[in-house]
Amino acid sequence: MPAGTLYRGREGMWSWVAHRVTGVLIFFFLFVHVLDTALVRVSPEAYDDVVATYKTPIVALLEYGLVAAILFHALNGLRVIAVDFWIKGARYQKQMLWTVVAVWIVLMLGAIYPVLGHAARELFGS
Amino acid sequence: MSTTETSASGVGPVEGASPYSVDNPAPVIEPPRKRTKKTPKSTRGNFEMAAWLFMRLSGVVLVVLVIGHLLIQLVLDGGVSKIGFAFVAGRWASPFWQVWDLAMLWLAMLHGANGLRTVINDYAERPNTRLWLKGLLYTATVFTILLGTLVIFTFDPNIR
Numbered sequence: 001m002p003a004g005t006l007y008r009g010r011e012g013m014w015s016w017v018a019h020r021v022t023g024v025l026i027f028f029f030l031f032v033h034v035l036d037t038a039l040v041r042v043s044p045e046a047y048d049d050v051v052a053t054y055k056t057p058i059v060a061l062l063e064y065g066l067v068a069a070i071l072f073h074a075l076n077g078l079r080v081i082a083v084d085f086w087i088k089g090a091r092y093q094k095q096m097l098w099t100v101v102a103v104w105i106v107l108m109l110g111a112i113y114p115v116l117g118h119a120a121r122e123l124f125g126s
Numbered sequence: 127m128s129t130t131e132t133s134a135s136g137v138g139p140v141e142g143a144s145p146y147s148v149d150n151p152a153p154v155i156e157p158p159r160k161r162t163k164k165t166p167k168s169t170r171g172n173f174e175m176a177a178w179l180f181m182r183l184s185g186v187v188l189v190v191l192v193i194g195h196l197l198i199q200l201v202l203d204g205g206v207s208k209i210g211f212a213f214v215a216g217r218w219a220s221p222f223w224q225v226w227d228l229a230m231l232w233l234a235m236l237h238g239a240n241g242l243r244t245v246i247n248d249y250a251e252r253p254n255t256r257l258w259l260k261g262l263l264y265t266a267t268v269f270t271i272l273l274g275t276l277v278i279f280t281f282d283p284n285i286r
Binding site for chain 2: 020026034060074081084
């Protein structure tokens with residue numbers, strides 16, 4: 001791959017790509033999520049049945065992925081706002097991206113036990 | 127001194143001394159595209175700027191609403207394992223959480239719909255494709271917002 005130019009192939013472009021991809025994924029999940037929640041208007045059993053799938057180990061892993069997408073989109077979104085409204089935002093966009101990545105890694109490590117602990121207990125016994 | 131230096135009057139050394147002074151000021155030239163009373167009103171409005179601003183304002187609010195939502199649903203008090211009809215009924219008994227979820231629904235749906243509108247504008251090049259994709263997007267968005275709103279407002283904990 002050729003070396004990046006000022007923008008192309010560098011932090012600015014890749015954070016834009018990641019923001020786009022995570023945004024579209026979250027939006028598609030949101031449709032599903034409103035539909036599954038709407039089952040509380042059908043019957044308690046219908047709702048509890050569909051929520052039971054959210055508690056299976058495979059879907060728990062997908063939930064961890066969803067949390068990853070949401071946290072990146074949220075943190076990078078705050079960076080975009082800083083680039084637009086903070087007078088030094090554009091100058092520090094690279095440093096801000098690496099800050100976003102660092103905070104994201106810390107939060108994702110912290111989310112392992114709460115989000116995946118339930119699935120681990122189910123798979124390996126408690 | 128380079129030859130590109132200009133004096134305060136805007137006349138460089140190449141042109142010689144400025145013909146204008148305080149007593150003989152330069153004529154005022156109107157900007158060619160300046161809006162005057164005769165200019166017709168723009169019919170496009172500032173929709174794209176409003177959309178740009180909305181993404182940032184709703185984004186900040188959504189960071190708080192969604193991360194709070196994730197903490198409650200996936201982290202605190204046993205994580206996902208506690209969720210069920212009874213848990214939903216308990217939370218929606220409070221107007222605070224009803225308003226929270228309603229605001230999250232509307233802001234997230236509109237924020238996401240506008241994001242996807244941008245994506246369609248970027249990648250779908252044929253006018254017909256754009257029309258159909260946006261038609262589908264707006265239909266799905268309106269349906270989902272209305273369905274979610276209806277569910278929050280008509281929720282009945284004693285459904286049976």
